[in-house]
Structures are given as C-alpha cells and as structure tokens.
Amino acid sequence: MALRLTLLPAVVVFLAGCANSTTPSPSTPLVPTTTEADHGHDHGSAILVPDLVQKNLGITWATAEYRIVQGVLRLPGRFEADPTARRPYQAPFAGRVEVLVTPYQTVAAGTPLYRLHAPEWQRLQQDLATATGAALVAEDRFQATEAQQAAATAALALATQRLTSLERLDKDLGGQAAERAEAASRVADLRMAVAEALRDRAEAALLARGAGGGPGQAQHHVDLLLAQAAQLTGLTTEALTTVSDGKPRWATLPTLDILAAADGVVEGTVVPSGTWINDRTTVLTVTDPTGVHLQAAGLQGDLTRLTTARSARIVAADPAIAASIPATLLLGPVADARDRSVDLIARPAPGTAMPLWVRPGVTANLEVVIDGSAEEELAIPVAATIRDGLQVIFFRRDPQHPDQVVRVEADLGAQDGRWVVVQSGLKEGDQVVLGGIYPLKLSLQTGGAQAGHFEADGTFHTGKH
Numbered sequence: 001m002a003l004r005l006t007l008l009p010a011v012v013v014f015l016a017g018c019a020n021s022t023t024p025s026p027s028t029p030l031v032p033t034t035t036e037a038d039h040g041h042d043h044g045s046a047i048l049v050p051d052l053v054q055k056n057l058g059i060t061w062a063t064a065e066y067r068i069v070q071g072v073l074r075l076p077g078r079f080e081a082d083p084t085a086r087r088p089y090q091a092p093f094a095g096r097v098e099v100l101v102t103p104y105q106t107v108a109a110g111t112p113l114y115r116l117h118a119p120e121w122q123r124l125q126q127d128l129a130t131a132t133g134a135a136l137v138a139e140d141r142f143q144a145t146e147a148q149q150a151a152a153t154a155a156l157a158l159a160t161q162r163l164t165s166l167e168r169l170d171k172d173l174g175g176q177a178a179e180r181a182e183a184a185s186r187v188a189d190l191r192m193a194v195a196e197a198l199r200d201r202a203e204a205a206l207l208a209r210g211a212g213g214g215p216g217q218a219q220h221h222v223d224l225l226l227a228q229a230a231q232l233t234g235l236t237t238e239a240l241t242t243v244s245d246g247k248p249r250w251a252t253l254p255t256l257d258i259l260a261a262a263d264g265v266v267e268g269t270v271v272p273s274g275t276w277i278n279d280r281t282t283v284l285t286v287t288d289p290t291g292v293h294l295q296a297a298g299l300q301g302d303l304t305r306l307t308t309a310r311s312a313r314i315v316a317a318d319p320a321i322a323a324s325i326p327a328t329l330l331l332g333p334v335a336d337a338r339d340r341s342v343d344l345i346a347r348p349a350p351g352t353a354m355p356l357w358v359r360p361g362v363t364a365n366l367e368v369v370i371d372g373s374a375e376e377e378l379a380i381p382v383a384a385t386i387r388d389g390l391q392v393i394f395f396r397r398d399p400q401h402p403d404q405v406v407r408v409e410a411d412l413g414a415q416d417g418r419w420v421v422v423q424s425g426l427k428e429g430d431q432v433v434l435g436g437i438y439p440l441k442l443s444l445q446t447g448g449a450q451a452g453h454f455e456a457d458g459t460f461h462t463g464k465h
Contacts, residue, residue, distance in 0.1 A: 313326050
C-alpha cells in the first residue's frame, strides 16, 4: 500500500504528459492552470485531465441532480429473471438436430436457432398435400352439383310447361291423353332429379362451403394443418401459402427451422449438432438479461410506510455507479413471520434502457422514498467527495473546458449514506469526478510532479537514468 501511494502521483504525472500532444516529454505533470470562475465558488486552479488520463485512471463522472436525500429507505436485494424472460426451445418432433447458434450468442427475434430433420415434419407436409387436394376436389364437386341442379331445374321447368300445354289441348280438342301421361311422367322424373341434385349440392357444400359462405370441412382441415405448420416454423400462414415455381412454400421446406421468438442471449447448455433427439427435448434456452425484477426484503414494521411510498428506484450496489433505474414497487402477498420481513418486488419502468450491471443474480439496492420526506435537494454521490486534511473536497468539471477539473471545498448537508446534499459550489447539471478522485487528490498534495523514470522493479525515481 505504501508503494502504491508513492507511485500514484507519478503515474498521474506520467499519464498526463502522455496525453499532452503538444509536449513530447512523458514526465509532464498534471499542470495547474488558471481559469475564470464561472460559478463564483472555485477554490483553486484548474487541473488538466486530458482524455487519455481519464481513461487510464478510470475517471468517471456524476451529475449533480435534485433528489430526495432525507427520508429514503435503502434495502438490499438481487435481480431475478422474469418468468417470460427465459424461453426454452423444445423439439416438436423426434429427429436429428443441427444447431445454428453458439452458446452466449446474442440473437434477435426471427433468428434461426436450430434445424430439425424430422420424419414427422415430412408426414405433416404429406397431410397438407392430401388435405389441399381434397379441398380442391370438394370445390370442383360443389361447382358440378350446382351446375347439375341448375340443369335439372331448367329441364323441370320446360317439362312442366309442356305438360301444362298438353293438358290445355286435351281439354279443348281431346286426343292428347297419351302424350299428357308421358309428359307427366317426365315431370315426375325431373322433380326427383332436382331433389337429388339439391341433396348432392348440400353434401358438396359441407366440404367446400361453410355456414355463411365460410370455409367448408375440407378447407377447415387445411387451415388447421397450416396453423400447426405456422406454429412449428414461426412463419405466417400467408407466408406458408405463397406460391413459387408452382409450389406453396410449405411444400419446399425439407427441414424444420426453429426461429427465435424474442431477443435474448443463448445460454451455455446447447445440444450438440448431429444428435438424434426425442420430441419435447430442450435443444437450447434463450434468456433476455434485461427481463428482470429486483427482489428485496423489507421490515414488517415499515409496511405502513412502504404502502404509501412516493416513489422507488433501483441503484447499483457499487457506490461508484451513480445511475439509477425508476421502478414500480410491489409488496409480496406473503410475509415471513420468522424474520419479520416482507418481500418487495421492484419492476423497472417500461421502456427503461437497462445498464450492463443489470443481470439475474446481481445484487443491487432498492431505494424507496417515504411519503412525507423532505423536498428534493441538490446532491452528488458521497463517493464523489474525499477528505483532504481538515477539508472535504470534490472536483468539479469545468463546463467551458471539459478536460479540466477544479478543486472545490465541499459545503455539504444531510446525506443518506450514498448521496449527500451540496449547499453551495454547484448547480444542477454540473459534473463531478466520481471514479479516480483519489489520484487527483494526491496530484495536488505533491505540489506539482517532477520528471522521472520507472526502474525494473517498478519503483519510481526522479531525474534521468
């Protein structure tokens, strides 16, 4: 530790010199430069921290913001995956599998996950072909029965008209009895033919036409098989029935390609390609790492305050991460009588972009603003402050010169262990150093660094070799 404290000022000096493109010497120090006080609260000269120095020292920034500091409950918890975030993909049929993705690969909705060579899929295609042919035959038969009924009805009308004429002639002139009897027999036969045509048309309509002009039994069977094929392939029925080169698409798919239903990451356990698997075997699992909620534990004595909470947010367990996630607070339906606790579920607000530290199993904190808390105050993270002798200081980023920071003696108020109120010296939107604040403090304590070099054992010495 003593060696690290000795080397830190020199490392700061060395990196700052490397980042200064106008000065070739690698030993150029973090140079204190004068700057105009644009807030009227600067307590020293600006310190030059170029981009390279910021990257190598791990300097990160936090933004001063108005927030409630007094009256906040902070409860530990961990992220858990939502039930819908983890989706296993099981084989619908037995067959030989060919995996098309790799473990831990990020996939989008619609990405082919694996290909299944399954005899059952080919049988489904055969059933579709048979059902489609039956539907076409049913339609042709229905049209034929309609034509047959129309012809029989027209013949019956002509025969009835001739019988009426013969009956009139026989009444007026006589001698038409034989022809009248023959015409009557013809009318009777045609009436039977019309009845049979109506029956045949009704039977054909059951297959080709449904009630109200909808699909009949034959077409309904086709639709059911197409719906099954759509569920297996992930394609719509319209896409499956698209005709190319005289064939519908469902007839040109030799294998069953399983597509991702949603975005996510492939988990590590994947069935090897070429394996023969049984139906309902899990080939792989895709998890959406952002589909999570935070589960924390609250005290039963705080139930009244929790049920009337004003707002809630999820914060990282690492104090160096200032970002937070707005959340909706839900109380678990059952409390634990043994440790007198109650489960708290915090769901991120819809549409919130999840940072990288949000993963199932990661610990985090739940901040609950209690009803009746103080009003919002300008605050910065406690980790952005550091003690320098008898003073507590922070480093404010110069808005006019983003590669410079200014040492400010902190005028602080109340804190909640993570955030502290700043009573002067900052305004909303100002940035302060969060990560890398300790090396910056050491650079000021040295009163300016000197050129030097590193020995083979890692020690730093001033002067030249």
